[in-house]
Amino acid sequence: MIHVRELVKAYDDLRRGKFVAVDHVSLFAMPGQIYGLLGPNGAGKTTVLRILSTVLKPTSGSVQVNGYDVVMEPAMVRRQIGFVSTNTAVYERMTAWETVEYFGRLYGIEKDQLDERMNTIFRRLRMDEMRDVLGSKMSTGMKQKVSIARAIVHDPPVLVFDEPTLGLDVFVGRALLQIIAELREQGKCIIFSSHIMREVEKLCDQVAIMYKGKILAEGSQAELRDRYSQPDLEEIFFHLIGEPEDMADYAGAEQSENA
Numbered sequence: 630m631i632h633v634r635e636l637v638k639a640y641d642d643l644r645r646g647k648f649v650a651v652d653h654v655s656l657f658a659m660p661g662q663i664y665g666l667l668g669p670n671g672a673g674k675t676t677v678l679r680i681l682s683t684v685l686k687p688t689s690g691s692v693q694v695n696g697y698d699v700v701m702e703p704a705m706v707r708r709q710i711g712f713v714s715t716n717t718a719v720y721e722r723m724t725a726w727e728t729v730e731y732f733g734r735l736y737g738i739e740k741d742q743l744d745e746r747m748n749t750i751f752r753r754l755r756m757d758e759m760r761d762v763l764g765s766k767m768s769t770g771m772k773q774k775v776s777i778a779r780a781i782v783h784d785p786p787v788l789v790f791d792e793p794t795l796g797l798d799v800f801v802g803r804a805l806l807q808i809i810a811e812l813r814e815q816g817k818c819i820i821f822s823s824h825i826m827r828e829v830e831k832l833c834d835q836v837a838i839m840y841k842g843k844i845l846a847e848g849s850q851a852e853l854r855d856r857y858s859q860p861d862l863e864e865i866f867f868h869l870i871g872e873p874e875d876m877a878d879y880a881g882a883e884q885s886e887n888a
């Protein structure tokens with residue numbers, strides 16, 4: 630379970646001065662559910678997820694992961710979470726098996742239990758054929774599977790996916806979404822951030838639409854469609870922000886992408 634209350638993150642930016650990247654964000658995600666954080670580049674999604682996984686400290690507000698507070702009990706929070714993003718590192722000189730084993734050991738899992746768990750994970754993620762492939766020889770899709778395997782090796786109840794399909798082709802992207810749906814069936818609490826409306830539409834039970842640091846709307850997809858009388862998430866999004874008159878509206882996002 631993830632409980633975010635009135636979360637604020639302000640940066641002291643040399644160029645922009647004090648910049649509020651996350652502005653009083655509240656959300657609640659349950660086990661067995663995929664919670665979608667949908668928003669364009671620069672909306673503040675990654676900042677929320679980094680605070681959730683204890684990489685960044687909040688300016689104010691509170692975040693609890695399975696009852697543990699991210700500021701007071703960061704080590705316990707890290708045990709609850711598996712984090713997957715597009716640029717999760719895969720070591721060039723380690724095989725798929727060695728990489729996942731290494732992370733399992735970091736979490737202090739006993740050898741026998743680790744072997745058993747890894748066998749299950751490799752089978753479930755259809756990674757058996759790539760056990761001995763070195764990081765330097767892996768395709769992007771293989772690397773992404775290794776990233777998922779290392780994120781779930783300690784069997785965390787909470788999984789965070791930050792734009793996980795970025796740069797993947799349609800086959801690998803689809804397989805990845807299927808894996809995430811399977812993890813939901815296992816009762817995991819999943820946060821899935823994306824700017825791709827179609828993906829969020831397919832996968833997510835609850836959706837928060839985020840823009841310029843704020844959550845503009847939150848609910849199940851059916852609730853959101855009803856509330857705003859719009860047929861899909863894209864229409865709801867533009868209904869909420871208004872049609873941008875020119876790309877000046879989008880300047881902040883461009884900067885973030887290049888940062």
Ligand SMILES: Nc1ncnc2c1ncn2[C@@H]1O[C@H](COP(=O)(O)OP(=O)(O)OP(=O)(O)O)[C@@H](O)[C@H]1O
Pocket residue numbers: 640641642648650668669670671672673674675676677792881882884885886888
């Ligand atoms: N260290 C920092 N200092 C100053 N501003 C920052 C810093 N990190 C992020 N920001 C700004 O905070 C805003 C939100 O960034 P964030 O990465 O959370 O957005 P996002 O929704 O994840 O988008 P993206 O998909 O581009 O990563 C952006 O305007 C970004 O430039």
